[in-house]
Amino acid sequence: MTDAPRPFGGEAGPESGIEFAGRKGNLVPEPRVTTMFDSIAPVYDRMNTLMTAGLDGRWRRVAVRATRLSRGGSALDVACGTGKLTAALAGAVGPEGRVVGVDISPGMLDEARRVFGELTGVEFRLGNALDLPVAAGSFDAATIAFGLRNLASFEDGFREMARVVRSGGRVVCLELSVPRPRFIGRVYTGAFRAAAPVLGAIFRRHDAYSYLPHSLEGFPAAEELAATMRRVGLQDVSFKRLAFGAVALHVGTVA
Numbered sequence: 001m002t003d004a005p006r007p008f009g010g011e012a013g014p015e016s017g018i019e020f021a022g023r024k025g026n027l028v029p030e031p032r033v034t035t036m037f038d039s040i041a042p043v044y045d046r047m048n049t050l051m052t053a054g055l056d057g058r059w060r061r062v063a064v065r066a067t068r069l070s071r072g073g074s075a076l077d078v079a080c081g082t083g084k085l086t087a088a089l090a091g092a093v094g095p096e097g098r099v100v101g102v103d104i105s106p107g108m109l110d111e112a113r114r115v116f117g118e119l120t121g122v123e124f125r126l127g128n129a130l131d132l133p134v135a136a137g138s139f140d141a142a143t144i145a146f147g148l149r150n151l152a153s154f155e156d157g158f159r160e161m162a163r164v165v166r167s168g169g170r171v172v173c174l175e176l177s178v179p180r181p182r183f184i185g186r187v188y189t190g191a192f193r194a195a196a197p198v199l200g201a202i203f204r205r206h207d208a209y210s211y212l213p214h215s216l217e218g219f220p221a222a223e224e225l226a227a228t229m230r231r232v233g234l235q236d237v238s239f240k241r242l243a244f245g246a247v248a249l250h251v252g253t254v255a
Contacts, residue, residue, distance in 0.1 A: 023218045025153040028211070030104070030128075033150050036211060037081070038107030044082050045111075052243075057084075059247055060145060062240075063174045064088045066251045067141035074098040076139045076164055078129045078157070079147025081105075083112030085174075087119060089143065095120040100134065102127040130156050137166045145174040149215045154225070158252075159232040165254045171234055172251050176215075177222055179245030222248040 026033065040047070048056050063085065069075055071094040077086040080101030090099045101124045103109050112124050127133040129144070129151050142161040151157040161171045220228065222239045225248070229237045234252030241248055 024155060026150050026215070030152060034104050037103075037105035037150075041082065041105065041107035041111045044108070045084065055243060059174055059242055059249075060085050060088050062242065062249055063143060063145060063172050064092050066172045066249060067092070067143060067170050069093050069097075069141055072096045073140040074138070075100075076132070076134060076142045076161075077101040078132065078142060078144040078161060079103055079150065080112060080124065081108045081145075081147065083116045083122075083124065085143060085145045086112065086122060086124070087116045089141075090116075090119050090122045093121065097121050099123070100125060100139075102129065102132060102134075104128050130160055132160050132164055134164050136163050139165050139169065141165060141170045141172065143172045143174070146176060148173055148175050148225075149219055154220065155228050155232060158229050158234065162232050162234055162252075162254050167254055169254050170251060171229070171254065172249070173225070173229075174247065174249050175225070176219075177241065177245060177248040178216060178219075179241075222250070225250055 037044075052059075067075060067089070069089065069092040071092075073093040074097060075089040075093065077083075077089055077099065080086045080103045083101050086099055086101035090097065093099060098121050101109075101112060101122070103112070103124070104127065106126060109124050109126060116122060117124070125133055129147065130153060142165050144157070144161065148154055148157055158171065158173075165171060222241065226237045226239050229250060229252040233255055235255050237250065237252040239248050239250040
């Protein structure tokens with residue numbers, strides 16, 4: 001979809017006058033986020049492999065282990081995208097388990113169903129991460145991978161995930177972060193800002209992939225995300241930095 005509206009390219013960054021520092025959620029309107037993800041759905045997985053040098057699969061495996069799921073368990077994968085983490089969770093719970101992937105983008109769900117729709121115990125649903133279409137306390141774990149930055153409220157996203165997980169279950173968030181120390185972080189964000197649109201242009205998705213580096217500007221540090229998880233009532237919150245701090249894995253337990 002090369003003729004999609006320009007929802008991000010040049011509009012969501014500092015040059016637009018929009019202030020990202022200290023933000024509590026994504027400032028780009030939700031319908032425009034949905035349009036963007038619909039447009040990149042066919043190339044999303046290939047782009048992730050390129051941009052992470054193939055490490056995204058390893059990070060998903062770390063996230064699955066953090067859920068502590070066992071055979072026959074259940075998990076909700078929020079902002080599931082093309083379903084790769086959903087499928088990995090299904091591998092952890094086995095055919096007797098249950099995994100539901102929820103996403104706001106119909107295009108992403110189409111890709112997920114095309115590739116993983118035949119997996120036993122896996123279901124994909126259209127839904128909003130801030131108003132999940134599932135009952136309270138109905139899963140052993142809830143995950144979100146590289147989707148939190150796109151939510152209008154990070155705190156409400158964690159609150160909803162905590163709502164749908166039973167007492168003692170886990171909420172796991174895998175998300176981009178900014179490496180430390182500050183100098184390294186500036187080098188990283190500068191390189192990311194330059195490289196993402198170029199890679200996007202290879203797949204004729206320049207505008208959409210201009211959004212990615214902007215989505216990190218003002219995004220909470222790992223310590224701040226941990227504090228947000230605690231505010232919604234999650235306990236034993238911890239985080240681990242991966243890939244020299246370019247990615248962070250957060251885990252919290254539902255009371």
